[in-house]
Amino acid sequence: MGSFQVISLTDAAAARVREIVASRDAAAGLRVGIRKGGCAGMEYTVDLVTEPNPKDDHVERAGAHVWVAPEAALYLLGTEMDFEVTKLRTGFTFRNPNQSSACGCGESVELQAADLKALAEARAAPGA
Numbered sequence: 511m512g513s514f515q516v517i518s519l520t521d522a523a524a525a526r527v528r529e530i531v532a533s534r535d536a537a538a539g540l541r542v543g544i545r546k547g548g549c550a551g552m553e554y555t556v557d558l559v560t561e562p563n564p565k566d567d568h569v570e571r572a573g574a575h576v577w578v579a580p581e582a583a584l585y586l587l588g589t590e591m592d593f594e595v596t597k598l599r600t601g602f603t604f605r606n607p608n609q610s611s612a613c614g615c616g617e618s619v620e621l622q623a624a625d626l627k628a629l630a631e632a633r634a635a636p637g638a
Contacts, residue, residue, distance in 0.1 A: 515567070516578045516583045516586050516587055517569055517576070517578060517586050517588075517589040518569070518571070518589075519569065519571040519574060519590075519591050519592075520590060520591065520593070521572070522593040523571075523591045523593045523602060524574035525574070525593070526602070527540055527575070527576060528574045530558070534558060537558050537559065538560060538575055539562070539575030539576055540556050540558060540575075540576050541555075541558075541577045541578070542576060542578050542579070542586065543579035543582045544586070550611060552620065559577055563579075566579060566580065585606075585621040587607075587632070588607045589604050589605060590604070590605040591603075591604055592605065606621065609621055609622075
């Protein structure tokens with residue numbers, strides 16, 4: 511029984527979300543959003559969730575809970591959230607089909623909103 515998900519989590523991202531939640535009192539999961547900023551126009555935000563917002567889209571994978579802010583859903587539709595550790599950085603990464611360009615540092619991106627109709631159809635799809 512599949513349900514509609516704005517974003518998907520890789521195994522690595524799910525494991526990291528579980529680690530973060532386990533290390534913080536009263537944490538339920540993480541909330542992903544976007545804000546204006548950075549050299550390319552928008553940045554992803556990742557915040558700890560203690561009280562889930564009922565308006566947020568909820569994604570769960572292997573016991574890891576992620577909520578997506580409603581205003582970010584259009585920009586994050588179809589995104590895969592991953593977690594990577596490299597020499598240069600450790601953190602969540604987002605493979606986003608709505609991304610039109612990114613700055614060299616990878617910290618900010620230019621995003622196009624997904625089609626509202628596509629989001630509505632995905633949410634209304636059978637099993638959603």
